[in-house]
Amino acid sequence: MIKKITIVGALLSMLIAGCSTSHDKEEKKVKKLLAESQSTEKIEDHKIIIYQMMTRLFGNTNTTNKQWGTLADNGVGKFNDINDAALQGIKDLGATHVWYTGVIEHAVITDYRKNGIPLDDADVVKGRAGSPYAIKDYYDVNPDLAVNVDKRVEEFETLIKRSHDNGLKVIIDFVPNHVARKYHSDKKPEGIEDFGASDNLKEGFDANNNFYYIPGKPFEVPEGYKPLGGDKFTTSDGKFKEIPAKVSGNGAVTFAPTVNDWFETVRLNYGVNHLSGNGEKVFDINGEVPSTWKKTLEVLTYWTKKGVDGFRCDMAEMVPVEYWNWMIPQIKKINPKIRFIAEVYNPTEYKNYIFNGKFDYLYDKVGVYDSLRAVMEDRPGSSLSHLTKVWKDMDGFNNHMLRFLENHDEQRIASKEFAGDPVLGIPGMAVSAALGSGPVMIYFGQEVGEPAIGESGFSGDDGRSTIFDYWGIPEHQKWVNDHKYDGGLLSESQKTLRNDYKKLLKAAKGSEAIRKGHLIDLQQFNRTNSQYNVDKTYSFIRYTNNDKVLVIANFENKDITSEVIIPNEVMTLIGIKEKKITAKDLITGYTYDLDFNTANESGLSIPVQKYGALYLSF
Template sequence: MKKKYFIYQLLPRLFGNSSSANVFNGTIEENGCGKFNNITIDILKKIKDNGYTHVWYIGILAHASTTDYSVYGIPKEFPEIIKGKAGSPYAIRDYYDVDPDLAVNVQERMAEFEQLIKRTHEIGLKVIIDNVPNHVARNYKSVSKPLNISDFGENDDVTKAFSPQNNFYYLPGQHLEIVHRHGNIKENKYVEFPAKVTGNDSFTNRPSQNDWYDTVKLNYGVDYLNNNEEWFDPIPDTWYKMKDILMFWADKGVDGFRCDMAEMVPVAFWRWSIPQIKAKHPGIIFIAEIYNPSMYRVFIDKNCFDFLYDKVGLYDVLRDVSCGYRPSSDISFTLNNVGDIQKNMLNFMENHDEQRIASDYFLKNGTKGKAAMIVTSCINTNPVMVYAGQELGEKGMDEEGFSGRNGRTSIFDYWSLSTLRRWNNNGLWNDNLLTQEEKDLATFYKNLINLCNDEDAISGGLFYDLMPANYENNEFDSTRLFAFLRGYEKDILLVVANFDSSEKKCTVEIPMHAFSFMHFNNKSEGLLIPLLNKSSEDISFRNDKSSILKIAAHSGEIYRISFM
């Protein structure tokens, strides 16, 4: 049976940083920075043992930062067009280079990343990195590109606002004007004329602080100011350049791409480029960051993407249910919206864009996210992602610098996280410095994820929603409980999650249709065997009489139905 994909997302800059200095708005010299080499065989083995199949390394591609590497031939940057001291990992300044911050020996930075790929593969994990196709850093200039490739914008006709063969969109006759809220930037030295269109489709020479002002939009042949007219024949130059970039990293052994804001790039490009990459690298996966449900099926149709973000669907509803804003029965309606493509949805409860579960803005404690994580992980065969520190209850409540105290872990600042730093323990990667609560939560994640991959019913089985059968059940609170079956061949699992702040006693009605749907010739008596909390007692089961279950607060259980 194929394993269910579990992706561990980590930002090396934060992940391996053992410095506890954490100076507000600090430089790399003040606050330190994690390196490729901090991600050792030992820590990769722990990640593998925790049940993960893939590691998504974010912030790998060279992006604009205020740290000066000009001595190494890397152009010095302009602080006024950079977010934070470290810069955004999504403001790429060179698609053919890696972030020098992450290298012990800057001159050998690519070799150090290649060694990380090799280590990751040796331990049995696969490597995912970002592809950022929609926009580049304002001052993009590749110093590492192959000699036969021209740079973005190198051959553009800057007198035209739009040309199908231009790489950028322009505002002819207008200078770029940047107005900052940060008082530490005394003057603007960066000059851009004519101004380019900003990455979030902001067609103005005065992008606001709420715009992606550190980036510029790439032109894939769509004339946005003329009814979104498409100029795809002949193939736009940007298509060739981005396809070459994808192939460059695939040739280095990368096993997958998480494509940033993929829906802001025409689907025609993906249908053209992805099959070419897969023809040379069978098995490579493409994940689309996408937030428009009306486009979901378009982006996985015709040899396009393998997986799509399920943020505005399952994530949003699970967050609301966990916080008590919506009834748990709403989960069923959300799943029905993507029922035919659920296997293609990437589920998560945290990533670098979202607030931490344990933050003051979400549940204030990581253990309260167990119910949501059980549903997220067990609901179907599709992949699941965990953000580094989530399994330790990282709160994300630091005020790092550019990123304020907002419940998110900064991607813009040089910083270290208390949970990861203590787990790192100066490179020992053990739990000696973690609290008991953190250890317990980490154990929960490890057990859940390994269980999902050990059980064929979860990694490859059928799904049956038990909520409709229990709406009229007075012993089942369909506003705070969620129940479903997973089945494969002769194995059936009952999953019950409790989103309430107190323990719930309940019965779960399982209709006869559920067993026939699972192609299971059921018998009348058996046991419910708890798989998550193995110290719990087995429960007698009869298909004509509901068993009484006790489900802990903010948690859940997975039972094997074992017939005698």
């Protein structure tokens, strides 16, 4: 299909209210606005597409969904459920990497004592299935995920190989800041010492202790905590023996943490004295580094040698940046192509953890995600114009930021707590995937509009798919379709949504301009344009010498014909001299006749469907 569009290269004096008609002043305005609208960083291609799954939920076809249900009640997904059909379906969506969340063994309520696995204490476990971030054994995998529990590590190794054979790389979690209160490794290689085995229990802080302690004080289970929703269980008695008490995972220095603390975990000690109040760093990276540094390096080496291609590092900013600077290069000697992704929420630390910490990518949660979410929720005062400041604040490392709209911590787009409509994910993902040359991530079920309805147990009914409970994911299960992974049970609207994600992600990955082009933000040039809704429309150009892509995203619940002004100076900058050009929308495949009519000053008149987006390549 060919569509005709008139694009106008307007003079900047027509765009800015109160601008002088003087040619010199106009040129200065042009230069200033162009400077504010261009990226300056060296562009590198980091455009990988990550598909995150909560592994225990992904392949589960049980539809019972009993509140606080056991594994026998509600079922659980297995490594073996992630078959070739599943992996091909993920790859067909556009993914290059799969993040298998919740693989490493963590505390659970299910009894595996017959397999030589100690029973966990319900009083320090959240949910029946447990938190995937309360690691019980860094060298083992979650027994829930295995068909043959005694061969659980081998089953995961087979999944790594199966993923690679299907053209997908593998990411797993590394949880460096904390472990389960009852940490014990029964799978550690010969010669490896457990965390805490040689700790000096008389000292609250010692640089070579693996944990922090409160000497002389026994641990107390949080007052009012009701494990398993109040159900009786063998180890549910309101007590947990731990003398002396260890400092909880979130750093709560108390023997009696509250239910709002990360009481089910204990914090690891990297040689930073968090008990002193000033966080003194007691280590020398050029000398003998603390015990925890060496032990965690052994863990990462173990999994790297098993073929893992990347680590998503939980709460990385709670671990000193010097540790990452020391550790990451050593792992990259084993596999130079391995990727490290940091969960960091403090923007003032972004540069530090990228350039000093040597991370490949950081979460972009408080920037692009929060800005897009505010608009998608139609919050008072929200505007897409805020994105200009967001990416400018990250200019210089924008391409190291991992963009997403959903993950296991965030609420589902389709949930009543968020947008309530999964289609809003399309313009949001179009912007997220194209605004930089960095990676983009999609969470399983997002592509079919999973709304996360229902109270599962510990997780509650909060718009998130539970990470603590045995559960089925209803809309996702329609795509799973008894492990055929063909979407046979999806509605037509769900099939359309998934196909739109597929086209969008493949377009972002396939475009040279989006992968490694420079950025020009058009929002600035349209801020006084009465025919352009700066709050609900976002547009920008990505360009290289060989490829130019105009991105336009519409966040309104109606079709629009927006007047987008692209100044002559921008057209000259990106190397466009012709008046008439044929362009192709990389998402829909439609062809457009672009008429650059410089005689008119009204702007580019282009139709965009409600909650739609265009990647116009010319």
